[in-house]
Amino acid sequence: MTMEIDAKGLACPAPVLQTKNAVEKDRPENIRVLVDNGAAKENVTRYLKSQGFDVAIEEKGGVFTLNASSTGQIPESGPEPDYLACDIPGGTKKILVLAASNCMGRGDDVLGEKLMMNFMGTLKEMGPELWRVVLLNSGVKLSIEGSQVLPAIQELEKSGVSVLVCGTCLDHFGILDQKMVGETTNMLDIVTSMQLADKVIKV
DSSP states (O other): OOOEOOTTTOOTTHHHHHHHHHHHHHHOOOEEEEEOOOHHHHHHHHHHTTEEEEEEEETTEEEEEEEEEOOOOTTTTTTSOOOGGGEEEOGGOEEEEOOSSSSSSOOOHHHHHHHHHHHHHHHGGGGGGGGEEOGGGGGGGGGGOOTTHHHHHHHHHHHTOEEEEEHHHHHHTTOOOGGGGGGGHHHHHEEEHHHHOSEEEEO
């Protein structure tokens, strides 16, 4: 028997939370989740895969049907995606940088964009303490093709820094398909990341 969750019309993290609750409560062998936005599709798929499910996706009329079948391998790390449980060596503090805008500061947007570019380019100087960069609201525009800040963020990701990009925000601005760096995420992952971080810096 296949469990079905109709999460159409729901913004993240609601589809992920509904799926998470169903998996934790009933641990179904087969589960079908219906969503109608790209961010929810990516986030629910990522969650199900982290829980030992194979996922096949069908799309019709703007509705994504996620058909998931259990592989029988239940993760030992719990319900969170693996990357939320990652650690850095030597007990180093984990610093999370939260960028909620594509500009730094208020007043002049041209200046703010230059400051943000300089800021992201300088973040690497934090060394191994820089653990994660989270982009939300207009900050997600830093992750798309054509962003002047994109090369700096890509360099951070290549060096091992985790980059999370708000899927609801990408959907809102209509730029989900333009994202060039980071992992599309939801508010549940962002809140969990803030809990795991030793220090949060908001810009």
